[in-house]
Amino acid sequence: MAKKQKKQPRPKAMTPRGFRDSFGAEVEARRTMLGKIAEVYHSYGFDPLETSAIETVEALGSFLPDVDRPNEGVFAFRDDDESWLALRYDLTAPLARVAAQHRLDLPSPYRRYAMGPVWRNEKPGPGRFREFWQCDADTVGTSTVAADAEICGMLAAALEHAGIARDQFLVRLNNRKVMNGVLEVAHLLGEDKSAQRGIAMRAVDKLDRLGIDGVRALLGAGRKDESGAFTEGANLGDEQAEIIIDFVQAERADGGATCARLLELVSGSETGREGVEELEEIATLLDAQGYGSDRIKIDPSVVRGLGYYTGPVFEAELTFDVIDEKGQKRQFGSVAGGGRYDDLVMRFTGQRTPATGVSIGVDRLLAALSATGKLDAGAARGPVVILALDRDRMAHYQTLCAELRNAGIRAEVFMGGGTNMGKQLKYADKRAAPLAIIEGGDEAERGVVQIKDLVLGAKLAEKIESNEEWKAQPAQREVARADVLAAVREMLAR
């Protein structure tokens, strides 16, 4: 309900910077895609959870470095009682809060999925919004890698069910423990090595883009790119660098061989050995569920949020090519990722609560479905539009419209001003109406209606001059009033 206005300058009709609206077909495409994903999550025993959009700043795990401007990165505001509230910036922090708050009531393990908007108080840019959707699934309260395997398999099933073909994606799997084992063997653990370690891991993460020589340069003294800009390297010794290089190149023909190679590389590291065993176990479990290495494979070059994850990590990547902004062909790339994180609930309870989960990038996946022509075409189809050429016959138009709706056909009567046929047909076009139904005085007298196929009609329209000629086209049919429903059904089906 809007309040009464005092005399004020007219407000601008604009979304705030970095926000947007979603219309019709776009909303339906997202809803359909999320519905498909939810079906898979549901079949895997995951329950939906919808947390409040607003959390206390403490629960979100942000700080108050400056009372006047807390929480760079989140939208925060003071409540009546002077406490700070903020809009959630992801779906994981609220899950951790829920897992702690309801730990006595929730089943353990707790499998939940969540789909909804999150908000980031960041600088908006092209394709970069301050409100966007996430779609997460997590299992909280179990340390078994069977849970990680389940999430990986479920991710693959969800992508397929959403419309990504089996040969168009790959879930790549690694383990933080294996990486730690490699770092241990390369003598890169310890506080004093954290800068070197960080550079080295970021270098590994760039393998796809820079190739092995680029990574080697970054592990050593550094690298100059084509523009001449220099990136400082990790300055590792040759032997150290070689260990890392061996690690990112450890992939073999199949999972078993890859694991055997990894085991050699982490020789002497207990953590590393444990990590490889976990990868082997995950591969066995996935195999038992029918997920072979054509869909989910061990890939030692996967590096994700090292500070956050504590065990298996994975990434789903789309393998087909798209043309990027620069007109160059490149792989579509990552649409989802996740892994094991065992420390988030502990913030609240003081007790370690193992958890693992995945987050699908909703906008990215929608873009991929759009790029592959997999968006539901039906979503974009408008209603059958019944023209209102004779205002006195509005009740008759409504009866006809009700007949169509009752038969499950999306339909509406034109309700704009005027009785001009051209204007009404233009409206029908704007609505992406498949058919327009025309019943003027002449037709009413003769007990018939005209049904115009607007899709076909648009194709023919340019070539036609006279109205008579136009009526003779197959794009328009005259049918008896009693036969309208049957004719509409038939024309919609063709």
Added chain:
Amino acid sequence: MAKKQKKQPRPKAMTPRGFRDSFGAEVEARRTMLGKIAEVYHSYGFDPLETSAIETVEALGSFLPDVDRPNEGVFAFRDDDESWLALRYDLTAPLARVAAQHRLDLPSPYRRYAMGPVWRNEKPGPGRFREFWQCDADTVGTSTVAADAEICGMLAAALEHAGIARDQFLVRLNNRKVMNGVLEVAHLLGEDKSAQRGIAMRAVDKLDRLGIDGVRALLGAGRKDESGAFTEGANLGDEQAEIIIDFVQAERADGGATCARLLELVSGSETGREGVEELEEIATLLDAQGYGSDRIKIDPSVVRGLGYYTGPVFEAELTFDVIDEKGQKRQFGSVAGGGRYDDLVMRFTGQRTPATGVSIGVDRLLAALSATGKLDAGAARGPVVILALDRDRMAHYQTLCAELRNAGIRAEVFMGGGTNMGKQLKYADKRAAPLAIIEGGDEAERGVVQIKDLVLGAKLAEKIESNEEWKAQPAQREVARADVLAAVREMLAR
């Protein structure tokens, strides 16, 4: 992604005051209900619209009386550039902004529906939250009452499709213009009468609760309630009061008779006559669509947000009885309402843009479906739980689980700690699992599994002592491993 923590006191795991989380069955029930409503809105030609949760304060139509605490009633905060933003408090204000912002691109009339959370910075209380869902449909850009009629019919169809039976609800329809006509006849128009007018209209609105004598008292000197509290009346003259009383009692056996009576009452008022004609036209149009007065009827006692609406107003009310907090039987009451408002878009454009719409109270309607036992029982059903009694057989359990999922059966393997059967069955109960599948070492050796019907099992459990006796119960079946899928299907169907 959570940031690394500095040493801090543990945060409380709590939603902020007035916020809540929705779990599993509750989320699914709401989603199912909104899905049903969306189907009807879609079939009527309405397109979904999802606006940003955040709007500029100017666009929302609020003011800045106090820079430190703007917008009583909304959650507001300053953006980087010092402008004020706020969370939307309803779905109508964003629609007005969209209709103005995109007026050159949108079809006209623009039919849209919207479903989503809104936020009110108000004092929370029992059943009163600061975040809740709304579900609106509006037609913007047409002044024809055919649009009002369409919204009324669509509301009735939506309620039925959501699960409210045809004899359990009634859409009651009135017209602001008729009320204005009556006020004109009663000499209650004009600025100086606004206080009297307000009291009189509120009195009419209380007809259901106070009866005609209560209304009469409030139109006159005032009314003392059972507790002895006195409410000041409108102090109308007898003749004035009689006109209002006649108006609220104007309902007759059918819409035609009611309209005839209303026409007598507003005799001499041009506005009133126009209002009655609109009601007649709406009734004709609804009739043409098959909506008789058993579902939508003219009721002169309907009073809704007088300051806001400019024409037809309506309210959907559920007519079955529920037991209230005080243990008393009363009608369930209103679940939706709406009407014509012609001035909201003008704030932005300066041009009058006629609009009409409806808002369904999502929580109220869900409560009604719950009260009538109409919530989808399937939504509350958990997955089939495969117990993991033998950790070495995890891969086998996963294979079995995949078989069930591939056949469309919701299923999961227990992944908590320990191999204790009692604990795992308790987990299955907590998950509302219909069946538990048990395959221990003994069963594995014999190539069989046990399938336990947990619903039936719970009923029988108290009476059974020994394990042998328990196995003999019909609640548990032993089947060959190859026959599990068929047996599960059969047991789920019964």
